[in-house]
Amino acid sequence: MSNKMAVIHLESGCQQLVLNWDETQYDFGDRLCSTDDCIPGTGVYLRHGYIYSSLAGYILRKNEGEELPVISVVRETETQLLPDVGAIVTCKVTSINSRFAKVHILYVGSTPLKDRFRGTIRKEDVRATEKDRVETYKSFRPGDIVLAKVISLGDVQSNYLLTTAENELGVVVAHSEAGAQMVPVSWCEMQCPRTHAKEFRKVARVQPEYLLA
Amino acid sequence: MPVDTKRVRGPEVSQSPSLFLCKTAANKSFTQKDARVDGRQRGQVDVRSVFVRCGLISQAKGSAYIEAGNTKLICCVYGPREMERKDETDMKSGRLMTDMRFAPFSCRERGSWIQGSDEKDLSLMLLESLRPGVCLHKYPRSQIEVNVMVLENDGSVLAHAVTCASMALADAGIEMYDLVLGCSIRQESATYLIDPTYLEENGCNLASGSGDNFGSLTVAFLPSLNQISGLQSDGEMGEDILTGGVRTCIEGCFKLYPVIQQALTKAVRRKAPPSEN
Numbered sequence: 001m002s003n004k005m006a007v008i009h010l011e012s013g014c015q016q017l018v019l020n021w022d023e024t025q026y027d028f029g030d031r032l033c034s035t036d037d038c039i040p041g042t043g044v045y046l047r048h049g050y051i052y053s054s055l056a057g058y059i060l061r062k063n064e065g066e067e068l069p070v071i072s073v074v075r076e077t078e079t080q081l082l083p084d085v086g087a088i089v090t091c092k093v094t095s096i097n098s099r100f101a102k103v104h105i106l107y108v109g110s111t112p113l114k115d116r117f118r119g120t121i122r123k124e125d126v127r128a129t130e131k132d133r134v135e136t137y138k139s140f141r142p143g144d145i146v147l148a149k150v151i152s153l154g155d156v157q158s159n160y161l162l163t164t165a166e167n168e169l170g171v172v173v174a175h176s177e178a179g180a181q182m183v184p185v186s187w188c189e190m191q192c193p194r195t196h197a198k199e200f201r202k203v204a205r206v207q208p209e210y211l212l213a
Numbered sequence: 214m215p216v217d218t219k220r221v222r223g224p225e226v227s228q229s230p231s232l233f234l235c236k237t238a239a240n241k242s243f244t245q246k247d248a249r250v251d252g253r254q255r256g257q258v259d260v261r262s263v264f265v266r267c268g269l270i271s272q273a274k275g276s277a278y279i280e281a282g283n284t285k286l287i288c289c290v291y292g293p294r295e296m297e298r299k300d301e302t303d304m305k306s307g308r309l310m311t312d313m314r315f316a317p318f319s320c321r322e323r324g325s326w327i328q329g330s331d332e333k334d335l336s337l338m339l340l341e342s343l344r345p346g347v348c349l350h351k352y353p354r355s356q357i358e359v360n361v362m363v364l365e366n367d368g369s370v371l372a373h374a375v376t377c378a379s380m381a382l383a384d385a386g387i388e389m390y391d392l393v394l395g396c397s398i399r400q401e402s403a404t405y406l407i408d409p410t411y412l413e414e415n416g417c418n419l420a421s422g423s424g425d426n427f428g429s430l431t432v433a434f435l436p437s438l439n440q441i442s443g444l445q446s447d448g449e450m451g452e453d454i455l456t457g458g459v460r461t462c463i464e465g466c467f468k469l470y471p472v473i474q475q476a477l478t479k480a481v482r483r484k485a486p487p488s489e490n
Contacts, residue, residue, distance in 0.1 A: 043388065045348065052437075054348055054388040056477045058485075075386050075485070082293060082352060114274070115294045153353055155304060160354075 032059065032071055041072025081108045083117060083150050083160055088169075091119055091162070093144045099123050101140045103148070105160065118159040121148060125163035126202055138188075138200035139164075145173040147204050170204035215327055231322070249406060249413065251282065256404040258464045260396065263472055265377075267384040267480035275385020279377040282410060283367035288377040290385040293355030307352030311340040313361040313374055320366045321411075335371055342375045342395065342433035342443030348388040357387055368410040369397040371445065375433045376473065383477055391438045392473060396465035397431035398458050400450055405458060407465050426454050432462035436470050 032044065032051045040046055041062070043055040053059075057075035064070060083089050083105055091103035105117040124131045126139045140146065147169050148162035164170045167187070176182045176192035176199055184203040185191045191198045253259040261282040270276035273289035280286075293307055313336040317324045328336075339361065347357070359381065361374045375395030382389060399409040402425065406413050414429060428448020434441055441463075446455065 045388075045390065047438075052390075054390060055386060056383045056481050057386075058481075075481070082355060115292075117295045153304060 037068065038071040039068045041070040043073030043075075044071060081111050081113070083108050083119075083153075085150050085152060087150050089119070089148055089150060089162065090172075091146050091148055093140045093142050093146060095142055096136045096140055098136060101126075101136050102159075103146060103162065105162075119148070119150075119162045120154075120159050121146070121162045121164060125151070125161070125165055128165040131165075139202040140171060141174065141199075141201070143175060144171045144201065146171050164202055164204075167205045168207070170202040172204050172206060174199075174201055215325070251410065253406075253408075255401075255406055258407055258461060258468060260408040260465045260468055263373075263469060265380060265473060265476040267380055267476055268484065273381075273385075275381045275383070275387070277377050277380035277384055279373050279380070281369070281373050281408065283365055284370060284373055284410075285364040286361060286370070286373050286377045287364060288359065288361045288374070288381040290357065290359050290378075290381045290387065292357035292385070292387070293352040294358070296354055296356045304354050306349040307354070308356040309340060309344050309347055309349065309359065310356055311336050311343065311359045311361070311378070313339055313363070315363045315366060315370075318365075319363045335374070338371060338431075338443060338445055339374055339378060343378055343382070343393055345440070345442040346379060346389050346391055346393040346435055347382060348390060351388050357382075366411055368412075368414045369395075369408050369431070371395065371431050372397040372408070372433075375443065376469065380473060380477065384480055391435040391440075392470075393433050393435055393442055394466040394469050394473065395431060395433045395443075396462040396469070397429060398461055398465070399429045400426055400448070400454060400458055402426050405461060407461060426450050430455070430458045430462060432459055432466070434463055434466040436466060 032038070032053055034050050035046065038051060038061070040051050041060070043053065043057065044051050045054050046052075051071060053073045055073045055075060057073045060072050060074050062070045062072075087108055089105050089109075090107035091105045093101055093103050095102045100120050100122045103119045103121060105119050106113060121140070123134050123136055126134045126136065146164060148164050149166070149169060150160055151163050152161040154161050171190070174182050174190055176190075176195065176197065178192055178195045178197070180192050180194040182190035182192050182199065182201075185198060187203050187205065188200055189198045190201045190203060249255060251261075253261070264280040265277065267275070267277045269278050269287070270289055273291055275290040276288060278285075278287045296308060314326075314328060314332055315324055317326060339359070343359065359378050361378055363370055363374070372395030375393055379389070379393040383392065397408065399406045399413055409429070426449065428446060428450045430447075430450075431443070431445045432441060433443030441459070444459070450458065
């Protein structure tokens with residue numbers, strides 16, 4: 001159980017507390033607190049055993065049970081999340097190839113990205129089973145919206161590497177060749193409601209609570 | 214250097230009228246009197262009062278505007294964006310790109326929109342001063358763009374550009390170790406002029422005594438960490454004068470610090486009013 005405490009404290013500038021909070025004259029070397037009092041969260045950094053802020057925003061102290069409270073600094077405008085290893089991202093397929101599919105990463109978790117980042121889903125990362133007999137043409141098509149997980153930030157030449165090799169990952173929204181939005185039939189097929197034609201996709205098993213009636 | 218071929222330059226013997234301007238009138242005020250032209254004192258840490266405001270430009274992620282006397286600068290920050298050219302061998306940290314330009318109407322003589330070589334130099338110095346302050350390791354494979362435009366150049370442009378850029382970075386929500394503040398001085402034999410105006414920076418001061426210890430110095434400073442991230446100096450100065458000048462610039466930075474903090478506080482409050490929980 002975590003309780004959010006006092007979001008009213010304001011602190012400004014990087015690594016400095018503003019006078020409103022402490023009501024003292026600015027003192028060089030003011031810090032948020034020492035590592036004995038709190039655990040650092042986001043928007044802070046550690047230096048010489050003390051926690052300093054690295055953002056201009058509001059302090060958030062969360063109490064998580066018996067452990068030390070987690071202190072972090074947040075700005076109300078959603079912080080620019082970068083796709084991190086292990087994050088679930090929502091992306092749109094831009095082109096496919098016999099070896100991989102290229103995608104544009106649109107959302108990280110549930111926060112939209114302001115700029116699009118590019119990603120790649122390799123053929124062997126599409127499915128968990130029978131990796132060598134995957135055909136990308138039967139798993140994705142350009143324009144599909146796909147849920148994927150980041151496995152690596154990639155090196156100099158490549159983009160973010162993504163995988164859909166889980167039941168919950170894969171194509172979520174796809175349009176058929178006739179132009180209608182398709183309905184998933186099984187884990188590898190989707191059906192067009194207009195023409196009743198079935199098309200192959202690697203379908204994601206979306207949890208029932210996320211589906212709109 | 215791009216040359217304007219469409220402009221008629223006149224006959225070969227013609228000279229620019231600016232050579233005949235009455236410069237002696239301007240030089241008179243630069244004798245060793247106690248007051249400077251705008252009423253500030255020599256030899257004392259008397260920086261120009263500064264007006265700063267964050268969050269002016271809606272299209273940019275973060276922006277800041279600074280006015281110090283007549284010097285006016287505006288800075289925009291975009292990012293973190295995906296890196297365009299992937300020729301960096303180390304993808305684990307982000308890249309900071311700075312671009313500093315003078316508007317053509319900013320100086321006494323009309324400039325051009327094309328970036329000149331001194332603008333490129335200033336951009337590089339700005340980059341060097343800002344980079345130690347930004348937590349680039351938190352933005353792998355991304356680039357952050359900082360664009361500074363000088364609207365009016367009335368001296369110590371690099372120093373104010375550094376301050377303006379770090380405020381814009383803070384306004385954009387880019388994580389930083391500390392604010393980077395800039396301050397510059399102009400050394401004139403025995404005394405110094407802190408935060409010089411354009412005339413004080415470029416005025417010819419050989420009339421005021423022996424020709425040593427003349428120069429200018431710009432320092433970029435991280436106040437809470439007490440570290441210097443950039444230092445640029447011009448001219449000839451002795452070692453103690455130089456170190457004294459650096460200390461003076463640091464004092465000037467500390468004088469600016471509360472104003473910058475207040476402006477950032479206001480900007481954060483404006484963006485998201487504090488909520489009682």
